[in-house]
Amino acid sequence: MSSGxxxxxxxxxxxxxxxxxxxxxxxRADAIEAEVGRRPEVSGVLxxxxxxxxxxxxxxxxxxxxMGGIDPxxxxxxxALKSGRHVVTANKQLLSQHGDxxxxxxxxxxxxxxxxxxxxxxxxxxxxxxxxxxxxxxxRVHGIVNGTTNFILTAMARTGAxxxxxxxxxxxxxxxxxxxxxDVTGKDAAAKMAILARLAxxxxxxxxxxxxxxxxxVTADDIAYARELGLxxxxxxxxxxxxxxxxxxxxxxxxxxxxxxxxVSGSFNAVTVESPAITEITLSGPGAGGSxxxxxxxxxxxxxxxxPTTQVSQPADLPxxxxxxxxxxxxxxVADRPGVLAQVAEILGLQGISIKSVVQRGxxxxxxxxxxxxxxxxxxxxxxxDMIERLDFVRSKPRAxxxxxxxxx
Amino acid sequence: MSSGxxxxxxxxxxxxxxxxxxxxxxxRADAIEAEVGRRPEVSGVLxxxxxxxxxxxxxxxxxxxxMGGIDPxxxxxxxALKSGRHVVTANKQLLSQHGDxxxxxxxxxxxxxxxxxxxxxxxxxxxxxxxxxxxxxxxRVHGIVNGTTNFILTAMARTGAxxxxxxxxxxxxxxxxxxxxxDVTGKDAAAKMAILARLAxxxxxxxxxxxxxxxxxVTADDIAYARELGLxxxxxxxxxxxxxxxxxxxxxxxxxxxxxxxxVSGSFNAVTVESPAITEITLSGPGAGGSxxxxxxxxxxxxxxxxPTTQVSQPADLPxxxxxxxxxxxxxxVADRPGVLAQVAEILGLQGISIKSVVQRGxxxxxxxxxxxxxxxxxxxxxxxDMIERLDFVRSKPRAxxxxxxxxx
Numbered sequence: 035m036s037s038g039x040x041x042x043x044x045x046x047x048x049x050x051x052x053x054x055x056x057x058x059x060x061x062r063a064d065a066i067e068a069e070v071g072r073r074p075e076v077s078g079v080l081x082x083x084x085x086x087x088x089x090x091x092x093x094x095x096x097x098x099x100x101m102g103g104i105d106p107x108x109x110x111x112x113x114a115l116k117s118g119r120h121v122v123t124a125n126k127q128l129l130s131q132h133g134d135x136x137x138x139x140x141x142x143x144x145x146x147x148x149x150x151x152x153x154x155x156x157x158x159x160x161x162x163x164x165x166x167x168x169x170x171x172x173x174r175v176h177g178i179v180n181g182t183t184n185f186i187l188t189a190m191a192r193t194g195a196x197x198x199x200x201x202x203x204x205x206x207x208x209x210x211x212x213x214x215x216x217d218v219t220g221k222d223a224a225a226k227m228a229i230l231a232r233l234a235x236x237x238x239x240x241x242x243x244x245x246x247x248x249x250x251x252v253t254a255d256d257i258a259y260a261r262e263l264g265l266x267x268x269x270x271x272x273x274x275x276x277x278x279x280x281x282x283x284x285x286x287x288x289x290x291x292x293x294x295x296x297x298v299s300g301s302f303n304a305v306t307v308e309s310p311a312i313t314e315i316t317l318s319g320p321g322a323g324g325s326x327x328x329x330x331x332x333x334x335x336x337x338x339x340x341x342p343t344t345q346v347s348q349p350a351d352l353p354x355x356x357x358x359x360x361x362x363x364x365x366x367x368v369a370d371r372p373g374v375l376a377q378v379a380e381i382l383g384l385q386g387i388s389i390k391s392v393v394q395r396g397x398x399x400x401x402x403x404x405x406x407x408x409x410x411x412x413x414x415x416x417x418x419x420d421m422i423e424r425l426d427f428v429r430s431k432p433r434a435x436x437x438x439x440x441x442x443x
Numbered sequence: 444m445s446s447g448x449x450x451x452x453x454x455x456x457x458x459x460x461x462x463x464x465x466x467x468x469x470x471r472a473d474a475i476e477a478e479v480g481r482r483p484e485v486s487g488v489l490x491x492x493x494x495x496x497x498x499x500x501x502x503x504x505x506x507x508x509x510m511g512g513i514d515p516x517x518x519x520x521x522x523a524l525k526s527g528r529h530v531v532t533a534n535k536q537l538l539s540q541h542g543d544x545x546x547x548x549x550x551x552x553x554x555x556x557x558x559x560x561x562x563x564x565x566x567x568x569x570x571x572x573x574x575x576x577x578x579x580x581x582x583r584v585h586g587i588v589n590g591t592t593n594f595i596l597t598a599m600a601r602t603g604a605x606x607x608x609x610x611x612x613x614x615x616x617x618x619x620x621x622x623x624x625x626d627v628t629g630k631d632a633a634a635k636m637a638i639l640a641r642l643a644x645x646x647x648x649x650x651x652x653x654x655x656x657x658x659x660x661v662t663a664d665d666i667a668y669a670r671e672l673g674l675x676x677x678x679x680x681x682x683x684x685x686x687x688x689x690x691x692x693x694x695x696x697x698x699x700x701x702x703x704x705x706x707v708s709g710s711f712n713a714v715t716v717e718s719p720a721i722t723e724i725t726l727s728g729p730g731a732g733g734s735x736x737x738x739x740x741x742x743x744x745x746x747x748x749x750x751p752t753t754q755v756s757q758p759a760d761l762p763x764x765x766x767x768x769x770x771x772x773x774x775x776x777v778a779d780r781p782g783v784l785a786q787v788a789e790i791l792g793l794q795g796i797s798i799k800s801v802v803q804r805g806x807x808x809x810x811x812x813x814x815x816x817x818x819x820x821x822x823x824x825x826x827x828x829d830m831i832e833r834l835d836f837v838r839s840k841p842r843a844x845x846x847x848x849x850x851x852x
Contacts (some may be wrong), residue, residue, distance in 0.1 A: 069645075237760070237761040251842065274765050280763060283767075315566065353687070
C-alpha cells in the first residue's frame with residue numbers, strides 16, 4: 035500500500051495517559067503505516083508549561099485531548115471540531131456535560147468526534163453500540179464502568195474485609211486515588227452512563243440527569259449474607275428504555291450468579307448491551323490504566339485515519355508453527371497393581387514432562403490415573419502417551435485433553 | 444439530517460438468515476435513515492428459484508451474501524467487489540478458503556468487504572480486532588466460536604450426561620443439526636479461527652492450515668474428574684504468535700476457573716484477545732441464530748452505508764423516568780422479640796411489596812432481618828423503608844440495596 039503524507043496528531047495533555055499514548059503511537063507508527071497507508075506522527079504537545087494551542091491546531095489533522103476537566107478543554111475541542119479537525123478524547127466530564135454541543139460542532143465542521151477511552155477503559159462499548167448495533171433497537175445497557183469500586187467490592191467479598199480496609203488496600207495498590215470521592219460515590223460511573231445512554235438511545239442525557247449512589251455504606255455483612263443467597267455485589271450503571279422514556283442510574287446492586295456481569299472481578303470493567311434481535315452482548319476487560327487508556331485512544335486515532343475501504347493490508351507470510359507447548363490432562367485406565375504410577379511417571383519424566391497433579395481412582399478392574407501435566411512440547415507429550423499406551427497394565431487407549439492455564443489476573 | 448438517495452441492498456440467499464435479515468432491515472429502515480441520512484432498501488433477492496444475479500448487481504450499492512457454500516457464492520462476491528459494490532457476507536467457508544483473493548478484489552475495486560457474521564454470531568470480534576485494536580500488537584486470540592459444541596459440553600457438565608445424550612438434547616432443541624459433523628469435529632470452529640487469525644496477525648491463514656480436534660470422544664468421566672481439579676471443558680480455538688510464526692488450532696481444553704472463557708455456557712460464543720498494551724478484552728454473546736446473524740449482517744451494512752463523519756443524529760427528547768421497578772435487598776437490625784417479622788411484613792404488604800426470601804439472624808442485641816423483595820416501584824419501597832425505620836424495635840437505619848434479576852438464559 036502506498037504511503038501518503040504523514041497524519042499529524044496534536045496532543046493536548048501529557049500526564050499518565052498522554053505520555054503513554056505518545057510512547058505507544060511512536061512504537062506502533064510503522065505497523066499503522068503498513069496497515070492504513072499513512073504514518074501517524076505527533077505534531078505538537080500542549081502541557082501547562084509548554085506549547086501553544088493555536089500553533090498546534092494549525093499543524094494537526096487530528097487532536098487528542100487527554101488533559102481532562104472542562105476549562106480549557108471544552109474551548110480547545112470545540113475550536114478543533116469547528117475547524118474540521120477530528121478529535122479523540124478520553125474526557126468523560128466534558129462529554130457528559132457538553133456532549134450535544136460537541137456533536138453539533140463535529141457535524142458542522144465535518145469532523146469526527148471519538149471517545150472510546152472516556153467510558154470503560156479498553157472495553158470497546160462505544161464502538162460496539164455505535165457501529166455493530168447500529169441496526170439494533172437497544173433496550174438496556176448495564177455496566178460495571180468503574181474499576182476502583184469493583185476492586186473494593188471484590189476484595190470485600192474475597193476476604194470479608196471492611197469497606198475502609200478494602201479502600202486502603204486499593205489505594206496502596208494504585209487502584210484508588212488518595213481522594214477517592216469521585217469513584218466511591220458513583221459520580222464517575224454516572225458520567226460514563228450519561229455518555230453510554232446518550233449514544234445507545236440517541237437521547238439528550240447529561241450527568242445531572244443521572245442519580246447515583248455509591249458504595250461507601252456497604253458493609254461486609256451485607257456481602258456475606260447476600261452471598262448465602264447466591265448474590266454478588268457490584269456497582270452497576272443502568273440505562274434502559276421504560277414507559278416511553280429512559281431511566282439512567284448508578285447504584286450498588288446484587289446480581290444472581292447467572293448474570294453476565296456477575297463474574298467480573300477486580301479492577302475489570304464490563305458492559306452488557308441488550309436488544310431483542312441479539313439478546314445480549316457482554317464486553318469485558320481492564321478498567322482504565324495509563325497504557326490501556328492510551329491503547330483505546332490509539333484505536334480511535336487509527337479509525338479516524340483510515341478511509342473505510344482500507345482494510346487488511348498485504349498479508350504477511352508468517353510461518354505456521356505446528357509443535358507448540360501446552361499443558362495436558364491425561365486419563366489412563368490401568369490394572370490395579372503396585373508400581374503402575376511409578377512406570378507411568380518414569381516415561382513422562384524421560385520426555386521431560388513434569389506432573390502437576392495426579393489422582394488414582396477406583397480399584398481392581400476400575401482403576402485409573404487422572405493426571406494434569408505442566409506445559410510441554412506437544413510432540414514430546416504425544417510420544418510419551420504412545421509409550422504409556424503400550425504398557426501391559428494399561429487397559430484402554432489413554433485420553434489426552436489440553437489444559438489452558440490463565441496467565442493474567 | 445437530510446436524506447439522500449436510497450441505499451440499495453442486493454440480497455443473495457433467502458434461507459433462515461436471509462429472510463430474518465430481510466425482515467430486520469425493513470423494520471429498522473426508518474431508524475437507520477434517521478441515523479445515517481440514507482434509507483436502506485432491498486433492491487433484489489436471489490434464491491435458487493428466482494432472481495438474476497447480473498440484474499441484482501446492476502441495481503445494488505451493496506451485496507449481502509448469505510447463500511453459503513463456495514459455488515456460486517465465490518464468483519458472485521468476486522464480481523460484486525471488482526465492480527466496486529461493497530459486500531457483507533456471513534460465509535465462513537468462502538472467507539477461510541479464499542480470504543486473500545476476496546480482499547485483493549475489494550482493494551482493487553475500492554469496495555468494502557465485511558464479514559462480522561461469519562465468525563462468532565453477534566459477538567463483534569472482527570470489528571474489535573480490526574478497529575479498536577488497530578493500534579495494538581495482538582499476541583493471542585482464544586475463542587469459543589461454536590455454539591453447538593459449547594451447548595453439548597455445558598449440558599454434560601451440568602447433568603453428567605454422556606456425549607450422545609447431550610448431542611441428542613442439542614438436536615431436539617435446535618442447537619445441533621441432524622448431521623452435526625461440521626460442528627462436533629471442530630471443522631466449523633477451524634474455519635472461523637482461520638478468519639480471525641488472518642485478521643489479527645495480518646497473515647495468510649487458510650482452513651487447511653488449521654489442525655482441529657473435536658469433542659466426539661470426550662466422556663462424562665473426564666468432565667467430572669477435571670471439575671474436581673477446578674477445571675471446565677470448552678472447545679477452544681486458539682491463535683497465537685509463537686517463535687516468530689503463528690499457531691492456529693482447535694481442540695477441547697480444560698480451563699481453570701479464572702480464565703475469562705470459563706464462565707461462557709450454553710450456546711454462547713466468546714472471544715478473548717490478548718495484547719501487551721491492553722492485557723485482554725473478552726467479548727461474549729449468543730452464537731449464531733437466524734435473528735442474531737441477521738443483526739450482525741445489518742451492523743455491517745450500516746457501517747458500509749455511513750460515511751465516518753456521520754455519528755449520533757439529532758438527539759431525541761426522551762423523558763427521564765425516575766421511579767422505576769426494582770427488586771431490593773433489605774437489612775434491618777431489630778430487637779429480639781416476638782411479632783417483629785409480622786410487623787415488618789405487614790408494612791411491606793401494605794405497599795404491595797412481596798417478599799422473596801427472609802432470614803432471621805442472631806439473638807438479643809444482635810438480632811436482624813435479611814430480606815430480598817420481588818420487584819416493586821422504588822417509591823413504594825422507599826415509603827415502606829421509612830415506615831419500618833420508625834418502628835420502635837428497629838435499632839438502626841435499615842440498609843437497602845438493589846437486586847438485579849437476570850432475564851436471559
